Amino acid sequence: MKSGNAAPESLRQRAARAIGNALFGLFVAVVLLLTVFAVTYQPPDPWLDTAASAVRMKQLFNKVVDNATFQTAGSIFLTGEDALAPANSRAGGSISIEDAQDAAEKALEATRGLNNGGKDRGCVESDIVVNCSDPGVLAAIEKVNLEKFPEIDAFEYRVPVQGGDERSCDVAWKYRPRRERSKRMYRDYRRYTLVLEPSCEYQVTDVGDWHSGRNARLQRFHGINAFNDSISSRGDDDSSSVGRFLYYTRGGDHCKGMKQFMWSFLCALGEAQYLNRTLVVDLGFCLSGKDNFPGRGDEPGKDLRFYIDFDHLRESTSVIELKEFSKLNKKHKLGKIRKRVISDNVKVSPMELRDETSTTVERSFRESSEPDNYWYRVCEGETEKVIQRPWHMIWKSKRLMNIVNTICGKLEWDFDAVRVERGEKAANRQLWPNLDKDTSAEAVLSKLSGRIDAQRYVYISTNERSPGFFHKLKEKYEVSVLDDYKDLWGPGSEWYNETMALTRGKPVEFDGYMRDAVDSEMFLRGKKRIETFGDLTSDCKDGINTC
Incomplete structure (x- = not known):
């Protein structure tokens, strides 16, 4: 009787052990797979990866206008203006x-x-x-x-x-x-x-x-076409001397692409707002070679005011230029300005600085390209839930927008726009086998026929620099490209004189980023907009088999 009961019991024990061993084996296998995945997986930086950068930027700007750059990396940074909905009706206060x-x-x-x-x-x-x-x-x-x-x-x-x-x-x-x-x-x-x-x-x-x-011409309007982004002498202002400041030293973002720099700069602005501090801004700017003309290297010594509306930034939040801040330090050198220097910026979060009493909080970075030296790292992790990047504070330079509006005025505010991307892509027939042929002047003229009425003003936004390349289109349309308006930034122009006022008389080059910014905005102003990829050619924007 005893042996009869033992047999079923033994079977149940063996079955339980077998199931337990199987589950344990499955658990070990899952753990090993996760371990291997964690060790080998290298996630792309969402702001340095080209495709992910465009997607995330569009999401943050509520799927606004496409980036109209001709650089492979995508150089033109979408600003606070792009996050606003375009006006489809008469603006309030305007004359009806x-x-x-x-x-x-x-x-x-x-x-x-x-x-x-x-x-x-x-x-x-x-x-x-x-x-x-x-x-x-x-x-x-x-x-x-x-x-x-x-x-x-x-x-x-x-x-x-x-x-x-x-x-x-x-x-x-x-x-x-x-x-x-x-x-x-x-x-x-x-x-x-x-x-x-x-x-x-x-x-x-x-x-x-x-x-x-x-x-x-001399009938001036208050605040119209005037610039108020000079470095004012705020050092004598007592309200500035008793304030609290946040200063990011120059870091690994220096000479990086405009997108990365602005993503980092917005992090600094967001932290300054969170801490209720005045952000110290170094207007010295380095234009990355990939945002400039092809073949050009990085160009330090630029002024940030060439590219953004610093006047609007000062009206939107509390900022002080680095030279002004240095004057304040000298004026109050008798220990009145207390400073806390932070070297491990990733570990010290903005939340930990909320109750900091020092007059100045200095986040010290090195200019090397290690990830921890990028400003935007301050806003990662848990901080991302707390710090809001103030996109609305960054507007395009009014000096550049004046050029855009002048061109629009010359075209009577009634024109169509075509984007023709050529350059390195047209020369690379392995990745873009049809682009060179599809964007020739003859091919573009053929594609526009039936889509744009004859004798219309047509602005061509392009990186094709050969003079007269689109001359064929003038048989049917009133065609113009950016180089037709060189006088708007040449010697003696308003832009030329206004930028020289920022550099103490040193002439400023109308660089590749400025060209792309104006070209992009002109394309967006067109009543009809014809794209290179999808309209002019069947090639994929990022190369063969990427559509």
Whole structure:
């Protein structure tokens, strides 16, 4: 009886041991697999990997405009303006067609009274001299601008002044392009030819070109086209001397691509906001060779104000330029400014500095390329949940945007845009076998036929530098490329003089990044936009078999 009970018991024990051994073996196998995976797997840096960089940047900017660079690495950094939705309707506060019509009706009544002693007998045809100060003149100009330039919102007009002859008037106004997402204002001044109809209503018969109204040029608007990003003497300001500061010394991000630098710079701005400290900003900037003309190396000695709107940054948050900060240190050298230097920046999180009482917190980095010397590492890990990068504080340089708006003005704010990417990709037929052929002038002309109407203004955004390469397209379209507007950054131009004011008279080169920034923005302003990949060629953007 005893042996009979032992047999089933022995079977159950053996089965339990077998199941236990199998489960343990499975557990050991899983542990080994995870160990091997953890040791061998090298995750790509999401901001240095080209494809992941573009995807994550677009996610953070709510899937806004595509990056319009011609660099393989993708050099143009999307700024705070790109995160804003484009204006699809008239901006609040701008002059509407109803406003212009109402002003025209009131001016018409006044004009009839002035010309006829209060009797409604109409105006005589001999009144050939246009009185530019007549309210009817401005009303007619406002109305024609609304019809001719639907891509801009006008906000304020100056009183028209006499133009080049008795029938013309010059007028200046401030405006904002609808396709620009920032809140900046710009100005234009044009010459208008008018006639006084027998009904006493002024009619505009001709609108001058961009900036043609030279007699109205000196009519300045407060804050329009003015720059306030000079290094002010804040060292004498007591409010600055009692503040608290955060300073990142130059690190491994120096001379890296613009995307990496800005990603790191935004981390520093975010930490400064979190700690309620003033960020010390070194305006000395190194342009990476990969963001410049092909074949050029890294170029230190640039000024950050060439590329971003430092005036807007100062209005958005508390920052102080490094030279100003150095003056403060010298002024208060009697121990008033206490400093804490942090060398292990990855281990010391912003949360640990929240209650720091030192006047200055200095995060000390080395310029070598080890990962721990990158500024953006401060905002990784748990810190990423706490520090918010303030994208809205970084706008494109207004100096560059003035060039963009000038080109748009010359194209009457009514043009289509084509992006033609050639350069190294067109020369590499192993990865892009059809690109060179598909982006020839003849092929582009053939592709545009049927998609863009003849005689339209067409702006070609391209890295093709051969003069006259797209001359064939002029048979059908009013074609222009960036080099057609060299005078906008050449010696004596506004951009040339304004940048020299930042460098104490040293001429500034219009470098490759600036070209790409202007070209990219011009492409985005086009009413119709034709891309290289997907529109002009069947090749994949990143090479064969990557679509």
